[in-house]
Amino acid sequence: MIFDKSAIQDMGRFERAEFINALTGPKAVYLIGSRHEEGHENLALFSSIVHIGANPPLIGIVFRPDTVRRHTLENIRNNKLFTINSVHPEFIDRAHQTSANYDEHTNEFDAVGLDKFYLDGIDVPFVKASALNLLVSYQEEYPIKSNGTHLVIGSIDKVVVDKALVAEDGWVDIFAIKSAVCVGLSRYGEATFLQKQDYARP
Template structure:
């Protein structure tokens, strides 16, 4: 067992690895952005969450802005749009190294050998290697004052995914080969183990 005090005494990297693992496996996504000078940025995030379906809202947590980090946040503020791209097993290593603190003038697409892809009337770059990608319009940012991060909220404008991943009105993430993250550097594949109907009060089964 670890107390709050025990966790506080850990070195920075150990603390990051442990606290980033306690919620379980999280989705691995690459967020693509572009600034007003046309410079692209790509960064891996494990904090993308569903916030609502109507309108279709997603959120993610952006780190505190400094000279070295926070390029994703700044680019979203400048352009108002961004992309979320699922990571697949074939390019986990490339995706992982987008977390390096590259200079603002260096594109992670180029450094990590991933390909920019664009669609009509949408300026932000998608990741060509990803088969599951989402075009987002920035809605608002909510500052989390306790640690200087921010919850970035956007609305889905474009949803691009394989046709065969749509099953019974939903998405089968095993078919899309979605990848998950635990901690800072452990990656997992997903396997669907059960499927249940939408839960209704008058259809609760008998549990053993």
């Protein structure tokens, strides 16, 4: 079946959101840890993190300014440092719960029941249950004219991961840690390894 522009426009708001969000999935989900300028911690689930480059190591995150997630964006703009933490099957429910519309003074670590840890001299919280933790610093930001979202570019400053997960060629075994993915707004899954391909030549 072909869904054209008018068929998509005619969908209800939530129907269209599930439909369009599914088209770019499976999407890796991560918890972003940050700190409010008044001191309390914040934790929020994101599925819009994209690889920007390896040298220098950069990631991009798409932020919707009209959702609860703006707390994270405000914290990142103010504090410049934040953390990105992997999600695993045993706490998908708690990770999803961080997407509730808590007021900006709620500490979602406490609200959903996830433990944190800190690195010496760094004031942003990491998720203890995550097998992969990144410390990221805010670099720059692009407002997207088409719909008012924001692309934030972050520099990967530190990677916390078990050395046994890093292969000889540098690859990190994200399949082994069962890093969660989502399709649409409410369905979660995990990714399993199928095959390795050699560097392609004509």
